[in-house]
Structure formats: structure tokens, C-alpha cells
Amino acid sequence: MSAGPFKVTRSSRAARIAAVAGLIVLLVLAAAPWWAGRADMRLLSEVFLYLALASLWNLMAGYAGLVSVGQQAFVGFGGYLLFALTIFAGLHPVVALLAAGGLAALVAVPVAALLFRLRGAYFAIGTWVMAEVFRLVFAQVGALGGGSGTSLPVGIVKSLAASRSGREALSYWLALGAAAGTIAAVYLFLRSRKGLALTAIRDNELAARSLGIDIWRTKFIVYVVTAALTAIVGALIFLQKLRISPDAAFSVNDWTAFVIFIVVIGGIGTLEGPIIGTLVFFALRETLADLGTTYLLVLGLVAIVVMLKAPKGIWGLIQIRFGLQLFPLGYRVLGNLANKEN
Amino acid sequence: MEWLNAVIQGVLLGGLYALFAAGLSLIFGVMRLVNIAHGDLIVLAAYLGLTTSVALGLHPLLALVLVAPALAAIGFLLQIGILNRTLGNDILPPLLVTFGLSVILQNALLEIYTADPQKMDAGALETASVSLGGISLGVLPLLTFAVAVAIVGALQWVFYNTALGRAFRATSDNQDIAQLMGLNKAHVYGYAMALALAVTAVAGIFLGIRTSFDPAIGGSRLIFGFEAVIIGGLGNLWGTLAGGVILGVAQTVGAKIDPGWQLLAGHIVFLLILAVRPSGLFPKVTG
Numbered sequence: 001m002s003a004g005p006f007k008v009t010r011s012s013r014a015a016r017i018a019a020v021a022g023l024i025v026l027l028v029l030a031a032a033p034w035w036a037g038r039a040d041m042r043l044l045s046e047v048f049l050y051l052a053l054a055s056l057w058n059l060m061a062g063y064a065g066l067v068s069v070g071q072q073a074f075v076g077f078g079g080y081l082l083f084a085l086t087i088f089a090g091l092h093p094v095v096a097l098l099a100a101g102g103l104a105a106l107v108a109v110p111v112a113a114l115l116f117r118l119r120g121a122y123f124a125i126g127t128w129v130m131a132e133v134f135r136l137v138f139a140q141v142g143a144l145g146g147g148s149g150t151s152l153p154v155g156i157v158k159s160l161a162a163s164r165s166g167r168e169a170l171s172y173w174l175a176l177g178a179a180a181g182t183i184a185a186v187y188l189f190l191r192s193r194k195g196l197a198l199t200a201i202r203d204n205e206l207a208a209r210s211l212g213i214d215i216w217r218t219k220f221i222v223y224v225v226t227a228a229l230t231a232i233v234g235a236l237i238f239l240q241k242l243r244i245s246p247d248a249a250f251s252v253n254d255w256t257a258f259v260i261f262i263v264v265i266g267g268i269g270t271l272e273g274p275i276i277g278t279l280v281f282f283a284l285r286e287t288l289a290d291l292g293t294t295y296l297l298v299l300g301l302v303a304i305v306v307m308l309k310a311p312k313g314i315w316g317l318i319q320i321r322f323g324l325q326l327f328p329l330g331y332r333v334l335g336n337l338a339n340k341e342n
Numbered sequence: 343m344e345w346l347n348a349v350i351q352g353v354l355l356g357g358l359y360a361l362f363a364a365g366l367s368l369i370f371g372v373m374r375l376v377n378i379a380h381g382d383l384i385v386l387a388a389y390l391g392l393t394t395s396v397a398l399g400l401h402p403l404l405a406l407v408l409v410a411p412a413l414a415a416i417g418f419l420l421q422i423g424i425l426n427r428t429l430g431n432d433i434l435p436p437l438l439v440t441f442g443l444s445v446i447l448q449n450a451l452l453e454i455y456t457a458d459p460q461k462m463d464a465g466a467l468e469t470a471s472v473s474l475g476g477i478s479l480g481v482l483p484l485l486t487f488a489v490a491v492a493i494v495g496a497l498q499w500v501f502y503n504t505a506l507g508r509a510f511r512a513t514s515d516n517q518d519i520a521q522l523m524g525l526n527k528a529h530v531y532g533y534a535m536a537l538a539l540a541v542t543a544v545a546g547i548f549l550g551i552r553t554s555f556d557p558a559i560g561g562s563r564l565i566f567g568f569e570a571v572i573i574g575g576l577g578n579l580w581g582t583l584a585g586g587v588i589l590g591v592a593q594t595v596g597a598k599i600d601p602g603w604q605l606l607a608g609h610i611v612f613l614l615i616l617a618v619r620p621s622g623l624f625p626k627v628t629g
Contacts, residue, residue, distance in 0.1 A: 067437050069378070114613060117620035118572070120433040121376030125568045126616075129609055132565060136606040252561060257445055264438055293449040300446035307438050308427055 010328040018326035029176055033169035041172045045240055047282050048179035052233045053255065054262040054274035055182050056226045061260075062269035063190070063198045064222040065205070067120075069256050070127025073111075073134045074104050074227045076249030078234030080138050083244055086156045088143070093160055094174070097235035104231030108224045116216065116223075128252065135250035149245025157242060171240055178233050185229065187271060190329055194218060199329075202269060261303045267313030271327040276314050347477050348598040349591055354479070356590030357487030358552065360583040361545035362567035363574075364493055365538035371577040372510045372534040373429060378440040381564030382447035383539060387413055387546025388555050389455055392462050402462040402551050410543040417539030421532045429531070444560065451557035459554040468551065486548045493541055494583045500537070501579075510534055562605075569612040575622030584623065588615075 032041055053071070060066040081100035085091045091099060111130055118126040139147045161167045189195045197218050200208040209215055234255075238244045248254070258281065266277020281299075288295040310317055318324060362384060369375050377383075387409055395405040424443075428435035470481040501507040512520040513530045521527055549555060549563070566589060574585030589608050596607020615623065 061434065065433075067434060069441065114617055117616055121378075121437050122568075122572065122576075124437055125376065125378070125565065126572075128561070129565055129569065129612065132562070133606065133609045133613070136602075136609070140602055140606075253445075257441070260438065260441060268434070293453045296449040297446055297453070300442040300444075300449070304424070304439050304442040304446075307435050307442070308424070311435060 012325065012328065014324050015326060015328040022326075026176075026180060030173070032176075033165070033172060038168065041168060042240075043282075043286075045172050045175035047278060048175040049233055049237050049240075050259065050262065050281070051179045051274060051278040052182040053230065053259045054266070054278055055179075055186050055271070056230050056233070057256075057259045058263045058268060058271075058274045059186050059189070060222060060226050062263065062273070063202045064219045065202065066219055066223060067124045068127040069124045069252065069260070070129070070131035071226075071230055071259065072250045072252055072255035073127070073131035074108070074230040075234035075237065075255040076131070076138065076246070077104050077107065077134055078231030078236075079238030079244050079249045080141075080144060081231065082235035082238055083144060083150060083152060087153060093156060093239060097174075097232050097239065100235045101228040101232040105224050105228035108227035111227075112220050112223045116220065131250055131252070135246045138249065139246040145245070147246060149243065149248070152239075152242045152244075171236075174236055175240070178236055182229055182233070183271065183275075187327055187329075189225075190271070194221065198222065258299075261299050263313075264303050265306050265313055267315030267319075269312070270315050270319070271329065272325075273313050273315040280314065343476060345595070345598065348594045350477060350479065351483070352591030352594035353587050354483035354487045354590070355594060356570075356583075356587030357483070357490035358545070358548055358586070359566050359570045359589050360490040360494065360586030361486070361541065361548060362563050363570035363582045363586055364490075364497060364579065365542045365545070366564075366567045367571045367574075367577065367579055367582040368497060368538045368541070369534055370571070371579075372514050373531050375425065375429065375436050376440075377425075378437065378564065379444040379447055379560075380440075380542070380567060381562065382444045382451075382560035383413070383416075383542050384546045384549060384563045384567075385451065385555060385557060385560045386447055387539075387543040388462070388550035389451055389460070390543075391547045391550055392460055395462060402464050402547055403467075406543060406547050409547060410540045413539040413543040413546075414536040417535040417537075417542075418532045421535035422528060425535065426528050426531055448557050448560060455557065457556055457558070459556045460550075461554040462547070462550040464551040482548075482552060486552070489544060489548070490583060490586070493544060494579050497537075497541070498579050506533060566608070569608065572622055573612060573615050575625035578622075578624045581622060581624035588623075 029044070032044060036044065053075070057068070057071055060068055078097070078100045081103055082093065082096050085096035085099055086093055089096075115123055115126045115130060138144065144150050157167065161170050190199065197208065197213045200211065200213060201215055201218060205215060234249075238249065241248075262277035262281045263274055264277070265280055266275065267273030284299065285295065288298060291298075306313055312319070362381075365383075366377065366380050369377060390409045390412060391402050391405045394400060394408050395402045398405075420443075424439060425436065428439045464482070467482055467485075471478045472481060472484070473479075499507075501510060509520070509525050509530045510533075512523065513525060513527055517527055520530070569589050570585035571582050572585070573588050574581030574583070588611065592611035593604050593608040597604035599607070
């Protein structure tokens with residue numbers, strides 16, 4: 001145990017290069033309103049919002065072991081609250097979407113307390129029941145259009161920015177900010193003390209418990225924080241769509257099935273996975289979208305094959321092959337020059 | 343009288359939910375697997391029943407003679423070919439694979455049968471009713487309930503009185519020792535899934551006679567079945583029947599209060615029971 005020639009570090013060359021490259025990509029993307037067309041910006045916004053949803057679902061399922069098939073509950077909740085708070089309380093849309101996140105966290109507390117009584121797969125279906133309850137409740141609210149939904153009034157849309165291009169740029173930046181903010185939040189959370197506890201739970205729940213980690217509390221915090229951020233992303237999704245209905249807001253296919261496929265294909269339990277998965281998902285969608293339902297068949301099939309043959313997804317394969325880690329989360333031991341084997 | 347009527351209709355509706363749930367309860371009891379595609383398999387059974395009854399001119403209930411073995415075969419192959427490989431300590435693979443299966447089934451049905459709602463034609467059975475002390479009871483709901491009771495009874499009998507049932511219980515209790523005693527775990531699971539899907543076939547046919555169906559309704563059937571299982575207590579088949587009845591009554595009574603409340607009332611009763619008795623009313627299996 002001589003400490004001399006060894007160094008324990010989180011950083012690596014790949015991670016430093018990735019950080020610089022990531023920053024450059026972020027700057028280029030932030031400048032999109034000056035170089036991209038209207039349709040491109042819409043597509044990119046959608047990519048960013050799915051990336052945010054996927055990163056959040058991955059935090060829950062990949063790290064906390066909370067497999068939810070009911071995250072549409074909070075997507076829809078965020079969307080509806082954006083409409084309710086801007087229409088009835090007169091809040092500015094940007095304030096409203098932050099408020100929607102805060103309220104989602106409040107709602108998530110009793111929801112988690114109830115659903116955490118179910119274990120494993122039953123928890124998953126329990127979240128789905130909860131999403132159904134949310135959908136049925138919002139469908140009962142006549143002031144928000146009941147079962148047929150409602151549109152965001154023109155006055156509220158105009159309060160975002162005076163010109164159409166200004167509005168489009170703002171909603172694009174909000175989507176980009178949501179994706180970058182979510183990834184940064186998940187990254188910083190995982191590097192924190194709580195995140196270390198979470199990673200321990202992911203690796204071995206029994207060992208983590210015997211080290212004194214309060215598993216219930218850690219999972220509870222993850223669930224509530226994820227609910228809040230998911231609601232904000234949901235509010236942004238419906239700020240882009242400008243129209244909301246119970247079936248669109250609480251769609252299990254749009255907000256959960258696709259997100260799960262993204263994470264599984266990209267690589268569950270890694271930060272890089274959802275990014276790769278989102279790129280693959282949209283590449284597939286843009287090329288196969290004309291095939292309609294066949295596209296979803298292919299997607300389901302790919303997800304099953306990945307789960308059976310490469311459960312760590314595309315990023316898992318890359319990681320095994322090259323030992324890469326773009327987000328410096330794990331620790332590694334570095335020897336000195338004379339001691340190269342690693 | 344109207345309320346009593348709602349309760350009785352709810353009890354009978356509970357029979358259908360128990361049929362949805364019996365397969366789920368069975369496979370959870372044997373292999374701790376929760377099949378997210380269960381609802382879509384019910385819908386698949388309904389479509390297979392529709393196709394065979396139309397193509398061969400059979401009564402939908404007679405079509406069961408073909409549909410039940412077909413689903414049992416699908417179940418066996420599915421378990422041996424795919425699902426057995428996902429079983430282990432990690433809950434993620436079975437969950438995600440059955441989720442992928444659900445999406446595949448849904449879209450395959452959509453491709454073949456389109457999104458138009460379909461219904462099976464059971465002739466006079468659909469409208470026949472008997473009058474009992476001022477309350478009119480449909481023959482079809484009565485038959486559904488009777489079949490549900492019979493199936494739960496039969497499954498219970500298989501579990502406790504046959505060699506197959508002994509194999510199910512042995513593998514459920516301890517996989518490794520069951521293997522040492524000469525049971526092939528993979529095959530036992532295959533038979534359990536085959537049996538579960540044969541029951542699912544019955545559920546699908548009764549669903550398709552009772553109401554119209556389309557490829558998208560699988561999810562909510564899964565949820566009803568799941569709620570019945572949890573209300574009744576994991577792994578207890580008679581409990582599952584009771585859970586189905588409670589859910590059915592909650593829905594019909596909810597609908598009586600306000601038509602928009604039918605589904606919501608069922609979910610709320612489920613959540614209440616979850617809050618008060620987290621392991622259900624009649625729990626048998628823990629874990």
C-alpha cells in the first residue's frame with residue numbers, strides 16, 4: 001500500500017476532450033437561431049426535450065432501480081399546470097413552468113409514499129395506474145377543456161416575445177437549456193454524496209444498506225426531484241405544441257415507451273447512454289417514419305434484442321471495447337510511467 | 343334498488359377482471375414475472391377469436407377450442423425462447439422485454455386489423471337476460487362470472503392436486519432445489535406461461551363478446567388485472583377473484599354517481615387499499 005507512484009483520479013484525457021467538445025457543441029447549438037431554419041429548430045427542440053426525459057428516466061431506472069412506466073403522469077401534469085397557471089393565474093409562461101416543477105415535487109411526495117409500497121415490477125405498473133389517475137382527473141376539469149383539451153390563448157403566447165422569430169428562438173433556447181440543465185443536474189447529483197450513495201445502491205443494494213445508506217430516503221429524493229424536472233420538461237413540450245389534451249398529455253407511448261427505448265438502446269445506467277440513444281432514436285425516426293407502425297415494430301424489436309444481447313446498450317459496448325468514460329464519474333487508479341498496465 | 347343493481351352488475355363485471363388477472367397472478371406466483379404485455383395478449387386472443395369465428399363460422403365461445411391451445415403454444419414458445427433468458431435477480435430485463443413485446447403486439451395488431459373497433463358476434467347470448475327479484479341480470483355477465491369462478495377453482499386444483507402443480511410450487515419455493523430434484527426449470531416456466539395464456543384466451547374471448555375492442559386497449563386491461571391482483575393479495579388466486587369483484591363494484595358504483603367517474607373510482611379504491619393494506623386483502627406470497 002505505498003501511496004507514492006499511484007494516483008486516484010476521476011479525470012481522464014477522454015473526459016477532458018469530451019468536455020471541450022461538449023462545450024463547443026453547446027455553443028454551436030445555442031447559436032442555432034442564426035444558422036438553422038425553422039423546421040430544423042423545431043426538430044432540435046424535440047431532440048433536446050427527449051434527451052432531457054431520457055436522462056431523467058435513466059437516473060431513476062438506471063441508478064435508483066425505480067423502473068417507472070408512468071412518467072407521463074408528470075409530463076402531462078407539467079403541461080396542464082403551464083396552461084392552468086398562465087390562463088387562470090396570469091403567470092408569465094417561464095415563471096409558470098418553474099412553478100409547475102415545484103408543484104409536481106409537492107404532488108410527488110404523497111405519490112411516492114404510496115407507490116413505494118409496491119416492489120420492483122409492481123412498482124412499474126403502479127406508476128402507470130397513477131398516470132391514469134392523473135389523466136382521468138385532468139379530463140374532468142371542464143375549465144381546461146375536459147376530455148377534448150384546450151389551446152394556449154394567443155395573448156399568452158405573445159407574452160413570450162413580440163415577434164414570431166423571437167418566440168421561436170426563446171422556446172428553442174428553453175428546450176436546449178432544459179436538456180443541458182438536466183444533464184448537468186444529473187451529473188452533479190451523481191458526483192455528490194447522495195449520488196455516491198445512489199451509485200452504491202445501483203451496484204449492490206444489500207451492500208449499500210449494510211454500509212448504512214438509507215435506501216428508501218435516497219430513492220424517495222430521486223423520485224421527487226425527477227418528478228419536478230419531468231414536469232418542467234412536460235411544460236416545455238406543451239409550450240411548443242400550444243395545445244393540450246388528456247390523451248396527448250398522458251400518452252404512455254410518447255412519453256414513456258419512446259423514452260425507455262432511447263435509454264435501453266443507448267445504454268442504461270450511464271450518463272452517455274441517453275445521449276447516444278436519443279441520436280439513434282431520431283436517426284431511425286427520420287429515416288423510417290414513412291413506414292408508420294412498422295417503425296414502432298422495429299423499435300420494439302431492437303429494444304428486445306439489445307436487452308437480451310447487450311443489456312448495457314450501445315454505450316456499454318463502447319465502454320467495454322475502449323474503456324471510455326466521457327463524464328468523469330468513476331474513479332480510476334493511475335500508475336506512474338514505469339507501471340503502465342492498467 | 344338501483345344501487346343494489348349497480349353492486350350486482352359490478353360483482354359480475356369483477357368476473358371478467360378476475361379472468362384478466364388470473365394469468366398475471368399465476369405467472370407471478372410461479373416465477374415472480376410481471377408481464378407488461380399481458381393486456382396486449384388478451385387483445386390478441388380477442389382478435390384471434392374474431393378471425394377464427396368469422397372464418398369458420400363458429401360461435402365465439404366455440405372458437406376458444408382453437409384460440410386457447412394457440413395462446414398456450416404462443417406462451418410456451420415465448421417463455422422458452424425469450425422470457426426465460428430475462429429471469430434473474432435484476433428486474434429490469436423481464437420488465438423491458440415484456441414492455442417491448444407489448445409495443446410490438448400492439449403495432450402488429452394495428453397493422454393487420456387497423457385501428458377500427460371490432461366486436462365478436464355471439465348472437466342471442468349477448469342480449470339474453472334473466473329476471474331475479476326485480477333485477478335483470480344479463481346471461482353473458484353471469485356466464486363470465488361462473489367461468490371465472492370455475493377457472494380459479496380449476497387453477498387452484500391444478501396447483502394443489504397435480505404433479506404439474508407440485509412442480510409449480512416447488513420451483514416457486516426454491517428454483518435450485520427443484521432443479522436438483524429433477525425438474526427442468528425452463529420447462530416448468532414454459533408450462534406455467536402456457537397455462538396462463540390459455541386463461542388469457544378465455545379472458546380475451548369474453549372481453550371481445552362483451553365490448554368492442556381495438557389494438558390500443560391492452561394497457562388498461564393490464565391495469566385492471568394488476569389492480570385485481572394487488573387488491574386480492576399477491577399469489578392468492580381466490581384473493582384475485584375477490585380483488586376483481588371489488589374493482590368491478592367500485593367501477594359500477596362510481597359510474598352510478600357520475601358516468602365520468604367509472605374508471606377513476608376503481609383506481610381510487612385500489613390506491614386506498616394500497617395505502618391501508620399494502621400487501622392486499624388476502625396476501626399469500628411475499629417478495
